[in-house]
Amino acid sequence: MNIKNQLQNQVIKAIKQLFDKDIEQVDFQETRKDFEGDITLVVFSLLRYVKGNPVEIGTKIGEYLVENEEIITNFNVVKGFLNLVFTDEFHLTNFYTAFAEENFGTTKKSSKNAVMVEYSSPNTNKPLHLGHIRNNLLGYSVAEIIKAAGNKVYKTQIINDRGIHICKSMLAWERFGNGETPESTGLKGDKLVGNYYVRFETEFQKEYSEWINSKIGQLEFEKFKETPIWEKLFPDVDTNYVISTTPMTKVENNEDFFSNRAILKEFKSYFKDNYFNTYSIIGRDVKIILQKWEAGDKETVKLWKKMNQWVYDGFEVTYKNLGVDFDKLYYESETYLLGKEFIAEGLKSKVFFKKEDSSVWCDLTDEGLDKKIVLRSDGTAVYMTQDIGTAIQRIKDYPDVNSMVYTVGNEQDYHFKVLFLILKKLGFDWAKNLFHLSYGMVDLPEGKMKSREGTVVDADDLMFQMTDTAREISEELGKLEGYSDTEKEELYNTIGLGALKYYILKVDPKKRILFNPKESIDFQGNTGPFIQYTYARIQSILRKADFDFSKEVSINELHDKEKNVIKQLQLFPDTIQLAAKNYSPAIIANYTYDLVKEYNSFYQTVTILSCDDLETKIFRTQLSQKVANTIKLSFGLLGISVPERM
């Protein structure tokens, strides 16, 4: 039975005895640092049942507890808060319970049900970038946290290996590739394929620009100028005025905005998809490839397989460096057909309806959402189709899974809302346990990452730079005599990636991150290396401890700093549960930082190894060891490793 339950029962008894009232639950919270005490009872919430002055009520309960509960030695009441003080023996017993438990804080698998966590899920036409890094770190960490909270977990991803994007790379490679391979160029496979995707875009833009200057392009431009599309593009502008005066030439005092050039730019981005689907030659060619692929054309499928494999090989290297892994991979090309099957079923059961052009839709207006397409008029699958198929396939493959977590950026909030609703409508009872782990974008100090402007931060490059900076700083410090070159490289990797991972994971997933490369490699303050340093320093102490510190000792009186560290350690189990409930690695990160701060303060004020009293020396060494273990465990949940020296 945990402390809160034990105390709750006592308080309930106290209230029964003192005020003759029956209540079921009372609120406890951590005592704030500025007040004396170890746990706090909020008296205010009792006022509903017990009338009177909160201070008097608190005092009476406090007196009762000191009298009747042996772990409470003292109390004080501030306003409506009853702060209770535990005995030193109680703290010590708690510590040794934790000390004896190797993985203190984690829960052994208790549930028969499993959770599936999806993350990463990239397209196969481009290398991974900073945004994927956040996704991967979050997904991996949340999976580890859920595991530590006592659940079976499967890590998975859906690889978007099918579709127009990969066909674009294929077309460009066939046309301009001269048979290049990763081997022949020395490039990572994902980089090579990404280059051809860029090449396709360049060729397309060239063709598009030429077309705009052609007669027919100018005709479309004129049409564009006359359409009321203005309203959509510039909702803030008085449209009547704009249309009636042909503003692009006549409005003078906002020339930049209304200049012919600015409008042309608007037109260009507005008409792009339309052009791709109608006039574009290269667009037509790439769609032919997609059709051939869907028809199972041998040559096309062969090339598709070859280029996808290059990408997979490249991704594997990135995943390995990043330290993430998967239990099972799903490929869109293998699940979209199952999705189609269930669209057909849904049509029968009237979950979906068919339009005249034979496209299939789901009507969600009753739920306050729109109508959503689930199958194109030509019968081909859309994004939603394959997501339906994938979800169902997963439950088929893993019958013990009854809950799934999707780690996907918040620009897809609406998509997942719809997906979960559709699955519910299709009658799957597990659909109520689906969670979209939605996270904010990663911005750079200069603004958003844009591939067209070349401001995308490549995942491999970033990891390399972080390791490099870690090397520079570590070499200055020179604490590494006796380390071989490979050991050193491993350490730089540990530190560099530790900095990166902590920097990203310490912020709440749903908030957007401002990624400042300079700050991310910082070693001081609330950073990964700061925490790693504390761990390494404890290891140094443990190496020097030339006495037996494996057995319990008894201490007469605890130092305040010792008590604070013990209290912080005690919070670990609840913290894991809370982090799992909230799908938030940030909670683990912040906990670890608090623990380290508490420990450093302890370390600074008391002596450990040079302490005169043997019992105290042993106890403080044990306390240090437990802190180190906990750092290692909690950092493990974040996917960050800790060094023995640094």
Added chain:
RNA sequence: GGCCACGUAGUUCAAUUGGAUAGAAUGACAGAUUUCGGCUCUGUUGGUUGAAGGUUCGAGUCCUUCCGUGGUCACCA
């Protein structure tokens, strides 16, 4: 424009899910330790929690209305 997030010290983030005087880090300044690793520790400085109302013992947190930022509103994924 409809819908959905978010808005907290100069900056980057917290705040035990409605609790006490809103905390850290960073920056700047002052100090401690110089024999367990100085990548440490202790202070000082810095806030009308975007604004205004409301709900109650109590609001950064919940409700309403504005303001600002971002996302989304495809037979793209």
